[in-house]
Amino acid sequence: MQPIIRAHNLSYKINDKKLFQGITFDLVKGKALHIKGENGSGKTTLLKIVCGLTKPTKGDLTTNTNKEICFIGHKNALKQYLSIEDNLTLMNVGNHQDIQKYLSIFNLDKSLDVNIANLSFGQQKKIALLRLFLNNSDLLILDEPCVGLDMNAQKILVEFLNEELLNGKVVLFSSHISLDIVSDSLSI
Amino acid sequence: MFDIKFNSLSEALLMQSQNGQNHGIYVWSVVLIVTLCISISFVFYKYKIKEISKKIK
Amino acid sequence: MNIIRFEFLKLLKKSRGWLGPILVFTLIMIAYPLTVELTDIELGQSFFSILWIAALLVMMLATEDIFLEDFNDGSLEQYAISQNNLSFVIGSKIFIYWLVIGLPISALGSIFCFGIINQHNFSFQIFPVLLISTYIFLNVFSFGNALSLTKGSILGILVTLPMLLPLLIILGKVVIAINFDLNYSGFLFLLLGILSIIIVIIPMITSYIIRAHLE
Amino acid sequence: MFQVNRAYPYIFYLSLAIYLFSLFWGLFLTPEDFVQGNSYRIIYLHVPASFISQSLYLAMAIASAVYLIWKVKLSVYLVRSIAPIGAMTTFIALISGSIWGIPTWGTWWVWDARIVSTLILFIMYLGLISLHDSFNNYEKADKFLSILVLVGSVNIPIIKMSVEWWSTLHQPASITLSEKPAIDLVMLYPLFGSIIGFTGLIACLVILSSKLQIIKREKNKSWVKDYV
Numbered sequence: 001m002q003p004i005i006r007a008h009n010l011s012y013k014i015n016d017k018k019l020f021q022g023i024t025f026d027l028v029k030g031k032a033l034h035i036k037g038e039n040g041s042g043k044t045t046l047l048k049i050v051c052g053l054t055k056p057t058k059g060d061l062t063t064n065t066n067k068e069i070c071f072i073g074h075k076n077a078l079k080q081y082l083s084i085e086d087n088l089t090l091m092n093v094g095n096h097q098d099i100q101k102y103l104s105i106f107n108l109d110k111s112l113d114v115n116i117a118n119l120s121f122g123q124q125k126k127i128a129l130l131r132l133f134l135n136n137s138d139l140l141i142l143d144e145p146c147v148g149l150d151m152n153a154q155k156i157l158v159e160f161l162n163e164e165l166l167n168g169k170v171v172l173f174s175s176h177i178s179l180d181i182v183s184d185s186l187s188i
Numbered sequence: 189m190f191d192i193k194f195n196s197l198s199e200a201l202l203m204q205s206q207n208g209q210n211h212g213i214y215v216w217s218v219v220l221i222v223t224l225c226i227s228i229s230f231v232f233y234k235y236k237i238k239e240i241s242k243k244i245k
Numbered sequence: 246m247n248i249i250r251f252e253f254l255k256l257l258k259k260s261r262g263w264l265g266p267i268l269v270f271t272l273i274m275i276a277y278p279l280t281v282e283l284t285d286i287e288l289g290q291s292f293f294s295i296l297w298i299a300a301l302l303v304m305m306l307a308t309e310d311i312f313l314e315d316f317n318d319g320s321l322e323q324y325a326i327s328q329n330n331l332s333f334v335i336g337s338k339i340f341i342y343w344l345v346i347g348l349p350i351s352a353l354g355s356i357f358c359f360g361i362i363n364q365h366n367f368s369f370q371i372f373p374v375l376l377i378s379t380y381i382f383l384n385v386f387s388f389g390n391a392l393s394l395t396k397g398s399i400l401g402i403l404v405t406l407p408m409l410l411p412l413l414i415i416l417g418k419v420v421i422a423i424n425f426d427l428n429y430s431g432f433l434f435l436l437l438g439i440l441s442i443i444i445v446i447i448p449m450i451t452s453y454i455i456r457a458h459l460e
Numbered sequence: 461m462f463q464v465n466r467a468y469p470y471i472f473y474l475s476l477a478i479y480l481f482s483l484f485w486g487l488f489l490t491p492e493d494f495v496q497g498n499s500y501r502i503i504y505l506h507v508p509a510s511f512i513s514q515s516l517y518l519a520m521a522i523a524s525a526v527y528l529i530w531k532v533k534l535s536v537y538l539v540r541s542i543a544p545i546g547a548m549t550t551f552i553a554l555i556s557g558s559i560w561g562i563p564t565w566g567t568w569w570v571w572d573a574r575i576v577s578t579l580i581l582f583i584m585y586l587g588l589i590s591l592h593d594s595f596n597n598y599e600k601a602d603k604f605l606s607i608l609v610l611v612g613s614v615n616i617p618i619i620k621m622s623v624e625w626w627s628t629l630h631q632p633a634s635i636t637l638s639e640k641p642a643i644d645l646v647m648l649y650p651l652f653g654s655i656i657g658f659t660g661l662i663a664c665l666v667i668l669s670s671k672l673q674i675i676k677r678e679k680n681k682s683w684v685k686d687y688v
Binding site: 192193194200203204205206207209211212214215217218219221222225226229230233234236237240241244245 | 483487488489490491492494496497498499501502505506509544545548551552555556559560562563661664665668669671672675676679684685
Binding site: 396403406407408414417418450460 | 580583584586587588590591594595599600603604607608611612615618619621622623625626
C-alpha cells in the first residue's frame with residue numbers, strides 16, 4: 001500500500017542552527033504518529049513541514065492525498081469580533097450534518113451568538129477543534145490538541161481520532177501528555 | 189595644460205572666480221565632506237571586522 | 246467565490262476597520278477649509294493636493310491590519326494549507342477593502358470636490374480617477390504591510406511610499422488636464438494601465454512574502 | 461574570498477592614487493569654468509558619487525535577482541552590504557549637489573527632477589536597511605530584502621521618468637541650470653579619472669562590508685573560525 005506521507009531524512013536549520021536532522025517515517029492509511037520532544041525541539045516546525053508551510057533544509061517529503069489537509073495549530077484561526085455562528089460560516093462547516101451534535105456535546109449550542117472574545121480559552125479551543133471534527137480530509141495534523149481542554153473533551157477527542165483511524169485516515173500529532181491512541185511514536 | 193591655476197595656497201583656498209565671488213568655501217567643504225564620509229566608513233568597517241573577529245575567537 | 250463572501254463578512258463586521266478610515270477622510274476634508282481664508286479661489290487651488298494626500302493617508306490607515314489580524318489568529322495559515330490559491334485570496338481581500346473603503350471615499354471625495362470647487366464637471370471627472378488611484382494605493386500599501394507584517398506598519402509605509410510618488414505626480418497632472426480640458430481620457434487610460442499591471446503582480450508577490458512569513 | 465583579500469590592497473592603493481591624482485588635477489590644474497567660476501570644480505566630487513549611487517542600486521538588483529532565482533546566499537550578503545554604502549554615496553551626492561547649488565543657482569535646494577529622484581533613492585536605501593534589520597530570522601529578511609530591491613528597481617526608471625515629466629512643467633528654468641555645460645576635454649579627463657578612482661574606493665568599501673556580512677552570518681562555520 002502506498003503511504004500517505006513519506007518523509008525521508010528531513011532536517012531543518014534556522015539561522016544556521018540545527019533544529020533536527022535525519023527524520024524518516026512512513027505513514028500508511030489508518031496509522032497515527034505521535035511526535036514527542038522537549039520544548040523547542042522542533043515539533044511544530046516538523047508539523048508545518050508536513051503541511052507544506054515550511055520547506056525542509058534537507059530531505060524529501062511526499063504527501064499522497066487529493067483532499068485538503070486538516071491542520072489544528074496553536075493559533076485557533078477564529079475571529080475574536082465575530083460570533084460563534086459567523087466563525088462557523090467562515091470555517092465553511094456551517095451546514096455540516098454533525099454540527100449540532102458536537103455543539104451540544106461541548107455545551108455551546110445555546111450561545112451561538114456570543115462573540116469569541118467572550119469565551120474562555122478552552123471553549124475557544126473547542127470551537128477550533130470543530131474544524132477537526134467536521135473535517136473532510138484524509139490527513140489530520142494536530143499540534144498540541146489537548147492544551148486547555150477538560151478531561152471530558154479530551155476523551156471525546158481521543159474517541160473521535162480512534163474512529164477516524166478505523167476509517168482509514170492518517171493522524172499526525174504532537175502532544176506532551178500521552179493520549180490513548182494506537183500510534184507509533186517519534187522522538188525528536 | 190599642466191600648470192597650476194593658483195599662485196599661492198591662500199588663493200587656492202579662496203578660489204576667487206572671475207565674477208569676484210569666492211567659491212573656495214563650497215569646493216573645500218564638499219571635499220571635506222567626501223573625505224570624511226569615505227574615511228569614516230573605511231574606519232568603521234575595519235573596526236567592525238576586527239570586533240567580530242575577536243568575538244568569534 | 247466563498248472567499249470573497251467571507252472577506253466581505255469579516256470586514257463588514259469589523260466596523261472600526263472600514264468606518265475609521267472613511268471618517269478620517271471626512272474629517273480631513275472638513276478640516277481643510279478651516280485652515281484657509283474662505284475665498285473660493287484659494288480653496289480650490291490646493292484642494293486637490295489635500296484630496297490626494299488624504300486619500301493616500303486614509304488608504305495607509307485602512308491597510309494597517311489587512312494581513313496582521315489574519316496572521317495573528319492563524320487564518321492565513323489555514324488559507325495557505327487549503328487548496329485555495331493564496332494570491333487569489335490576497336487579491337480578493339484587497340478588492341473587498343477597496344469595495345468597502347475605497348469606493349465610499351471616492352464618492353465622498355467627488356462630493357467634497359463639488360462642494361468646494363463648485364463645478365460639477367470637475368467632480369464627475371475626478372470620481373473615476375479617485376476610484377483607480379485608491380485601488381492602486383491599497384495594492385501598494387498591502388504589499389508594504391505584508392513586508393513588515395509583524396514589525397508595525399510604519400516600516401511598510403517607509404518602504405512603499407517612495408514607490409507611490411510617481412503616482413502622485415500623475416495625479417497632479419490629471420488635475421491640470423481637467424482644468425485646461427486636455428487629454429483627460431489619456432491619463433485615465435494611463436492610470437488604468439498601471440492598475441491592471443499592479444492588480445496582477447502585487448497579489449503574486451504578496452503571497453510569496455506571506456508564505457515566507459508563515460514558515 | 462581569499463583571492464579578493466589578496467587583491468584588496470592593490471585595488472585600494474591604485475584607486476586611491478587615481479582618485480587623489482584626478483582630484484588634484486581637477487581642483488588645481490583645470491581652467492576655471494566660464495559660466496560657473498571655480499565652483500564647478502565640485503563636479504569632480506559630485507558626479508562620481510551620483511553615478512555610483514545609481515549603479516550600486518543596479519548591482520543590488522542584479523544580486524537580488526540572482527538570490528531569488530538560484531538561491532546563492534553570497535549574493536544576498538552582497539545586497540545587504542551594498543545598501544549602507546549606497547545610502548552613503550547618495551548622501552554625498554545630495555549634499556555636494558546642494559552645496560554646489562548655492563553659488564550656481566543661488567539656493568541650496570530646488571525641486572528639480574534629478575534631485576528629487578536622488579532623494580527618493582536615498583529614502584529607498586534607508587528603507588531597505590531598516591527592513592532587513594527588523595527581522596531576526598535571516599532567511600526571511602533576505603527574501604524580503606531581495607523582493608523589495610527588485611520591486612524598487614522596476615520603480616526607479618518610473619520614478620525618474622515621472623519626476624522629470626513633472627518638473628519640466630513647474631520649474632522650466634532650473635532644468636537648464638542642472639544640465640552640464642558642454643564640457644571641455646581638459647575638464648573631462650580628470651572627471652573620468654575621478655569616476656574610476658571613486659568606483660575603486662567604493663569597491664573596496666563593498667569588499668570590506670561584504671567581508672563583515674560573511675563573517676557575521678557564517679560565524680558558526682569552521683572555515684570562518686580558521687580565517688579570523
